[in-house]
Amino acid sequence: EAGVTQFPSHSVIEKGQTVTLRCDPISGHDNLYWYRRVMGKEIKFLLHFVKESKQDESGMPNNRFLAERTGGTYSTLKVQPAELEDSGVYFCASSQTQGYGYTFGSGTRLTVV
């Protein structure tokens, strides 16, 4: 089966611009998670979708970040406007069972200059 796909793999944008990251989970996985790793830090949770609903968005850093999962399939994470501290690797993961069996994507490396 196809794994979790993330697009783009790399993005370099200027401070103040908008960027949209996309995640295509494994087909049939209702649970979709976004995580982020900033330089030198650990991977941190951002939010969790169950189908199209936000189950937990306690990790979202501020209102410049907007995640959507219309139709319960792929998800997008928009950063608007981007700041320097948003640079890092954004991972998406999906699972069939909540809290177990995560499959991660390769991540999107975002660089804000």
Added chain:
Amino acid sequence: GQNIDQPTEMTATEGAIVQINCTYQTSGFNGLFWYQQHAGEAPTFLSYNVLDGLEEKGRFSSFLSRSKGYSYLLLKELQMKDSASYLCAVRDYISRRAGSYQLTFGKGTKLSVIP
């Protein structure tokens, strides 16, 4: 809050055995995962422990002691391809009300396997 500690880097020789330790402090512990991540790639699942004891899977084994807040990943018969970062992650009931079981990660241990 949650705190997970693991060594930053380790070096081991091809064919040898290496043990990567992980200590954690968390409330509502509900499972510990080990992931392997090669540079630029996705973290891939290695093992899962929720009860005390040893879980063995081929060349990889993982141990958990909940009373000590301690786990280790044991890699046997090391191969060059085992050079990677190894991530310890804990699942807990942080957001029980929200029904979410987010993972809390350590910073990872970069393992270098040398000939």
